[in-house]
Amino acid sequence: MSNKAFFFAGGGTGGHIYPGIAVAEKIIKLQPTAKIHFFCSRRDIDSKILSKTSFEFTQLPAKAFSLHPVKFLSFLKTFSQSAKIAGRILDKTENPIVVGIGGFAAAPVCRSAHKRKIPVKLINVDIVPGRANKLIARWADEIFVQFEDSARYLKGQKRKINVTGCPLRASFENPNPQKAIDHLSLDKNKKILLITGASSGSQNINNTICSLLEFLDRFAENWQIVHITGVKNIEQVRANYSNAKITHKIIDYYDDMADLLSAADLVIGRSGAVSIAEYAAASVPSICIPYPYHRDMHQYLNAGKLVEAGAAIIVDDLPDEKDRREWLAEELEELVKNNEKLAEMKKNCKTVANKNAANIIAEKLLKI
Numbered sequence: 001m002s003n004k005a006f007f008f009a010g011g012g013t014g015g016h017i018y019p020g021i022a023v024a025e026k027i028i029k030l031q032p033t034a035k036i037h038f039f040c041s042r043r044d045i046d047s048k049i050l051s052k053t054s055f056e057f058t059q060l061p062a063k064a065f066s067l068h069p070v071k072f073l074s075f076l077k078t079f080s081q082s083a084k085i086a087g088r089i090l091d092k093t094e095n096p097i098v099v100g101i102g103g104f105a106a107a108p109v110c111r112s113a114h115k116r117k118i119p120v121k122l123i124n125v126d127i128v129p130g131r132a133n134k135l136i137a138r139w140a141d142e143i144f145v146q147f148e149d150s151a152r153y154l155k156g157q158k159r160k161i162n163v164t165g166c167p168l169r170a171s172f173e174n175p176n177p178q179k180a181i182d183h184l185s186l187d188k189n190k191k192i193l194l195i196t197g198a199s200s201g202s203q204n205i206n207n208t209i210c211s212l213l214e215f216l217d218r219f220a221e222n223w224q225i226v227h228i229t230g231v232k233n234i235e236q237v238r239a240n241y242s243n244a245k246i247t248h249k250i251i252d253y254y255d256d257m258a259d260l261l262s263a264a265d266l267v268i269g270r271s272g273a274v275s276i277a278e279y280a281a282a283s284v285p286s287i288c289i290p291y292p293y294h295r296d297m298h299q300y301l302n303a304g305k306l307v308e309a310g311a312a313i314i315v316d317d318l319p320d321e322k323d324r325r326e327w328l329a330e331e332l333e334e335l336v337k338n339n340e341k342l343a344e345m346k347k348n349c350k351t352v353a354n355k356n357a358a359n360i361i362a363e364k365l366l367k368i
Contacts, residue, residue: 143161208289280352285349288312
C-alpha cells in the first residue's frame with residue numbers, strides 16, 4: 001500500500017493553522033514518507049505562516065458565513081468553488097485523509113471528502129466549537145478536543161470525541177528563552193512584560209498599553225516590554241512609545257513564540273485556545289483580555305481554565321477605554337511588584353500544560 005496523504009483543512013487565523021502544523025510535523029517525524037498538504041483561506045496570515053514551513057498548500061476562495069443577502073450568496077458560491085477545487089485534488093490522491101482544523105476554509109474540504117467516503121477527522125481546540133466545526137462534526141469519524149467541556153456543545157457526537165489537549169508546535173517541548181533574549185537584544189537583568197494580540201494583533205490591546213506607558217514607566221528599573229503589535233499597527237504603536245522611559249522592543253510578529261513566551265515573566269494577551277495552551281506550556285503567568293465580539297464568548301471560557309488553575313487573571317476588553325485602562329493598571333501594579341505571586345502563577349501553569357497532544361493525534365491518524 002502506498003503512503004497515506006494527509007490534508008489539513010482550515011485557516012483564517014494562526015489559531016486554526018498552528019495546531020494543524022503541529023500535528024503535521026509529528027506525522028512527518030513518525031513517518032517521513034507521509035504526504036502533507038494544507039487547504040487554507042486566502043487571508044494573508046495563512047500564507048505567511050505556511051510559507052515558512054515545508055508543507056505544500058492550496059488557498060481556497062471560501063468566505064465566512066453571513067446572513068447578509070449579498071454576503072450569503074458569496075458564501076454559497078465560494079463554498080461550492082472551494083469544494084470543487086479540493087475534490088479535484090482529492091480525486092488524484094491515493095489514500096487521502098482529511099483533517100479539519102477550524103475556520104471557514106475547512107467546511108467545503110471536509111464536505112467534499114465526506115461525499116467521497118474519505119476519512120474525516122476534526123481538531124477542535126476552543127471549548128465552544130465554531131460554526132464551521134459544528135458542521136464538520138457531523139461528517140467527522142473522530143473529533144480531537146482540548147477540553148472535555150466541548151462535549152456539551154457537540155450534542156450527538158460524544159461517541160466520536162477524544163480529549164487530547166491542544167496540539168502545539170515541537171518548539172514548545174524544549175523552548176530556549178535565551179535565544180529570544182539574544183535575538184531581541186533584551187536586558188538579561190530585567191523582567192520581561194510581553195504584550196501580544198495573537199497572530200493578527202489587537203488594536204484594543206495596543207491602544208490600552210500605549211495609554212498606560214506613563215504608568216509603566218514607574219517600573220522601568222526592573223521591567224522591560226516586548227510588544228507584538230500585528231503588521232498593520234506597528235508604526236502607530238512605535239510612535240506612541242517614542243517618549244517612553246521603560247526599555248521596550250516593538251515588533252510586528254514573532255515566529256519563535258515558544259522561546260519568547262518562556263523568556264517572559266508576564267504576558268498580556270488574548271485568550272484564543274492556542275494562546276492559552278501556549279501560555280501554560282511556556283509556564284508564563286498571564287493577564288488574559290478575551291476578544292469581546294464573539295457571540296459565544298468562547299475566549300472567556302478558554303481563559304477561565306487558566307484562572308481556575310491560578311495561572312491567569314482576566315481583564316475585560318471593556319467598551320470604554322478609560323475603564324479598561326484602569327482595570328488593567330490595577331492588576332498590573334499588583335503583579336509586577338509581587339514576585340511571589342508571579343512565581344505561584346508560573347508553577348500553576350504546569351497543572352494545565354499539555355505538551356503531548358500533537359504526538360497523540362499524529363499516532364492516531366497514522367493508524368487509520
